[in-house]
Amino acid sequence: xxxxxxxxxxxxxxxxxxxxxxxxxxxxxxxxxxxxxxxxxxxxxxxxxxxxxxxxxxxxxxxxxxxxxxxxxxxxxxxxxxxxxxxxxxxxxxxxxxxxxxxxxxxxxxxxxxxxxxxxxxxxxxxxxxxxxxxxxxxxxxxxxxxxxxxxxxxxxxxxxxxxxxxxxxxxxxxxxxxxxxxxxxxxxxxxxxxxxxxxxxxxxxxxxxxxxxxxxxxxxxxxxxxxxxxxxxxxxxxxxxxxxxxxxxxxxxxxxxxxxxxxxxxxxxxxxxxxxxxxxxxxxxxxxxxxxxxxxxxxxxxxxxxxxxxxxxxxxxxxxxxxxxxxxxxxxxxx
Amino acid sequence: xxxxxxxxxxxxxxxxxxxxxxxxxxxxxxxxxxxxxxxxxxxxxxxxxxxxxxxxxxxxxxxxxxxxxxxxxxxxxxxxxxxxxxxxxxxxxxxxxxxxxxxxxxxxxxxxxxxxxxxxxxxxxxxxxxxxxxxxxxxxxxxxxxxxxxxxxxxxxxxxxxxxxxxxxxxxxxxxxxxxxxxxxxxxxxxxxxxxxxxxxxxxxxxxxxxxxxxxxxxxxxxxxxxxxxxxxxxxxxxxxxxxxxxxxxxxxxxxxxxxxxxxxxxxxxxxxxxxxxxxxxxxxxxxxxxxxxxxxxxxxx
Numbered sequence: 001x002x003x004x005x006x007x008x009x010x011x012x013x014x015x016x017x018x019x020x021x022x023x024x025x026x027x028x029x030x031x032x033x034x035x036x037x038x039x040x041x042x043x044x045x046x047x048x049x050x051x052x053x054x055x056x057x058x059x060x061x062x063x064x065x066x067x068x069x070x071x072x073x074x075x076x077x078x079x080x081x082x083x084x085x086x087x088x089x090x091x092x093x094x095x096x097x098x099x100x101x102x103x104x105x106x107x108x109x110x111x112x113x114x115x116x117x118x119x120x121x122x123x124x125x126x127x128x129x130x131x132x133x134x135x136x137x138x139x140x141x142x143x144x145x146x147x148x149x150x151x152x153x154x155x156x157x158x159x160x161x162x163x164x165x166x167x168x169x170x171x172x173x174x175x176x177x178x179x180x181x182x183x184x185x186x187x188x189x190x191x192x193x194x195x196x197x198x199x200x201x202x203x204x205x206x207x208x209x210x211x212x213x214x215x216x217x218x219x220x221x222x223x224x225x226x227x228x229x230x231x232x233x234x235x236x237x238x239x240x241x242x243x244x245x246x247x248x249x250x251x252x253x254x255x256x257x258x259x260x261x262x263x264x265x266x267x268x269x270x271x272x273x274x275x276x277x278x279x280x281x282x283x284x285x286x287x288x289x290x291x292x293x294x295x296x297x298x299x300x301x302x303x304x305x306x307x308x309x310x311x312x313x314x315x316x317x318x319x320x321x322x323x324x325x326x327x328x329x330x331x332x333x334x335x336x
Numbered sequence: 337x338x339x340x341x342x343x344x345x346x347x348x349x350x351x352x353x354x355x356x357x358x359x360x361x362x363x364x365x366x367x368x369x370x371x372x373x374x375x376x377x378x379x380x381x382x383x384x385x386x387x388x389x390x391x392x393x394x395x396x397x398x399x400x401x402x403x404x405x406x407x408x409x410x411x412x413x414x415x416x417x418x419x420x421x422x423x424x425x426x427x428x429x430x431x432x433x434x435x436x437x438x439x440x441x442x443x444x445x446x447x448x449x450x451x452x453x454x455x456x457x458x459x460x461x462x463x464x465x466x467x468x469x470x471x472x473x474x475x476x477x478x479x480x481x482x483x484x485x486x487x488x489x490x491x492x493x494x495x496x497x498x499x500x501x502x503x504x505x506x507x508x509x510x511x512x513x514x515x516x517x518x519x520x521x522x523x524x525x526x527x528x529x530x531x532x533x534x535x536x537x538x539x540x541x542x543x544x545x546x547x548x549x550x551x552x553x554x555x556x557x558x559x560x561x562x563x564x565x566x567x568x569x570x571x572x573x574x575x576x577x578x579x580x581x582x583x584x585x586x587x588x589x590x591x592x593x594x595x596x597x598x599x600x601x602x603x604x605x606x607x608x609x610x611x612x613x614x615x616x617x618x619x620x621x622x623x624x625x626x627x628x629x630x631x632x633x634x635x636x637x638x
Contacts, residue, residue, distance in 0.1 A: 252390050253392050253486070254484065255392075255483050272377045272378060273350055274351070274352045274353075274354075275353050275354070276354045276373075277354065277370070277373050283354065285486070286388055286486050289388060289449055291447060300347050
């Protein structure tokens with residue numbers, strides 16, 4: 001099966017149609033959409049459809065969440081993002097995930113800022129953004145679109161007040177009219193699991209299973225700390241998922257005994273993927289590089305194969321309101 | 337039918353191996369992660385892509401973590417093959433790209449990662465020996481003497497039955513470092529940044545780190561750098577500000593060239609006499625990272 005490969009580089013779209021063979025850059029944005037606590041809202045489908053009747057590649061998807069009005073960044077914090085806002089994508093019959101996935105677990109490129117759209121005075125629009133570079137460019141036929149549902153967990157409502165806006169943009173390259181499509185296209189697949197520090201132990205079931213009858217090419221684990229309060233709402237005293245992790249969360253053991261998570265990973269054939277001391281658990285900071293909050297590799301999972309992860313909470317002091325989430329990002333080839 | 341050949345671009349099963357946490361004695365004694373814990377538990381060869389070194393600090397100590405990493409030197413060997421030129425400051429070959437904790441998608445500089453210039457083939461049952469110790473620059477103190485450190489390797493496990501490559505890539509890190517007061521101008525030792533091997537060294541990057549003589553100060557020393565090869569060729573011709581070569585948020589200067597066997601790089605450091613810090617040079621290090629190709633016994637067979 002031959003797969004049409006995108007051509008990188010080359011001249012920009014300066015030909016008669018405005019689009020060179022390598023593809024003219026294009027970007028579509030859904031537009032800001034208000035999401036109330038506990039709601040799942042589909043983003044504007046019309047806006048997420050190409051305005052050109054030509055095929056195109058999608059290279060990356062960008063997710064943004066920000067407050068709907070001016071709020072005090074000090075109290076509002078940056079809790080909107082991370083684990084509390086969850087995105088789910090599909091194109092036609094091809095889903096990108098089985099469940100909504102926290103935006104923090106899509107990609108290493110994650111930013112939280114109190115400066116997005118800053119307004120005068122001490123009131124800021126605070127927001128989060130994720131730049132998800134797809135594992136492989138996704139071919140889109142003319143008329144195809146990426147549908148997106150955004151879920152805002154109800155816990156965020158504790159800091160409600162201001163509304164939340166979500167937006168999605170995808171960025172790619174338009175192809176000239178009449179370009180023949182590939183025989184198969186690489187559709188992303190994302191799965192996630194969240195370990196709660198309140199539990200001394202937890203393990204995955206079938207979260208990281210390849211549900212398809214074709215190989216799933218896994219290329220990255222994303223691993224991030226997060227926070228919650230006992231009621232499920234973000235807890236400012238413990239920091240906020242996606243914010244300044246460094247002073248609040250520990251992914252590695254500390255001299256003061258602050259809680260941290262450790263993990264053990266093997267595949268369904270029993271081969272070890274992560275082995276800590278004595279072939280046991282390894283601190284999550286050793287596995288998901290703390291600089292990138294991710295571990296990038298290339299590993300095909302055969303049909304019905306899976307990764308098994310076991311998590312343990314270590315340490316004794318504070319940190320009960322923390323969580324540690326892992327996202328698995330890959331793609332499978334689907335016939336066009 | 338012979339054994340399948342290894343292609344480093346193949347999909348191989350990822351693996352991370354972590355040794356027990358350890359503390360670094362304040363008296364400068366060595367601490368060594370257990371080598372047996374860094375052996376591939378699948379009992380096959382592996383390709384190592386990264387070395388990861390990190391620590392968890394409490395909030396107060398974390399604020400001055402910058403200093404604590406600067407105090408640590410490492411001596412790394414794969415079996416009998418050295419990967420570092422003796423004790424080498426980790427700041428000279430493990431760059432961190434995130435010095436700031438604000439607006440960050442990372443957990444800042446609690447971890448230093450050495451992305452090896454090329455994947456390193458590690459045969460089954462060959463142990464990696466890594467030694468760390470503190471080497472305090474003049475006037476510095478330890479922020480968190482009880483800090484627990486972690487060392488991990490990340491790579492890919494090779495299936496059994498694969499052919500041993502004819503040649504393997506062995507990384508190399510060598511550095512010049514100033515730990516105690518040095519009078520300026522300062523010239524690095526010939527043996528510090530050298531290629532002592534019998535094979536040519538493919539140079540990948542220089543990594544630099546310099547700190548003010550006043551511990552914890554954010555003032556950067558106005559050090560200038562010049563460099564030349566032992567054969568007289570110039571690497572950095574003009575006195576160039578240290579932080580123009582090695583910006584704190586990306587302290588790496590890419591290289592692409594060969595350092596022939598027994599050759600070395602010499603660095604000349606100076607500072608404007610008008611600087612309030614002149615003529616004291618405290619902790620400054622510049623490391624050269626590269627790799628050499630080594631023929632395996634299998635590769636040597638006709």
